């Protein structure tokens with residue numbers, strides 16, 4: 001399991017401390033939610049914050065762009081130090097071209113599907129994609145409930161990927177209660193925001209998540 005804590009639920013006045021805390025507890029990735037107030041009804045952070053996070057950690061910076069026309073900002077996030085950029089299929093007219101550009105810049109390319117977007121939307125871009133992000137909430141906010149209706153989409157995406165070297169990530173409403181079930185369905189990368197940062201002890205929550213993953217593997 002790759003664990004990607006979402007800093008959307010971190011304390012932004014102590015962001016470096018929160019990043020270091022989850023990385024030292026074992027999280028390999030930091031999930032950075034970028035929102036523009038247009039594609040989603042919330043506004044968060046841009047490349048300048050990514051640049052500062054890059055200075056304080058070697059963890060993989062997983063940038064989830066919930067913005068319209070993301071092709072305008074790919075170079076800026078790459079320049080800021082992102083390791084991977086995930087864009088939404090609903091926002092991008094020339095999806096194949098934009099994913100190719102992410103790879104050209106030496107980054108991992110990801111494509112995200114809203115809960116209502118069918119798995120078939122990724123069928124023709126798999127040759128330029130390193131990661132498929134299945135949204136299990138409507139993007140825009142942390143702390144929402146997991147939408148169970150997306151569960152059948154996981155198998156459909158896995159079937160489309162087949163033997164290709166592409167990670168499957170899930171984002172929204174994930175915690176210790178449903179983690180084992182999601183790993184059992186073949187999810188590789190877990191995003192978790194509020195279930196980690198709003199817990200009493202984020203480090204022990206992360207350790208519990210890795211124990212669940214270890215139990216799932218055995």
Ligand code: DX5
Pocket residue numbers: 006007008009031033064137138139140141142143144171172173174191192193194195
């Ligand atoms: C939602 C974001 C998520 C969010 C998840 O639009 O993409 O990454 O932070 O938050 P939780 O884990 O609290 O549902």
Ligand code: ZN
Pocket residue numbers: 006031032033064171191
């Ligand atoms: Zn996200």
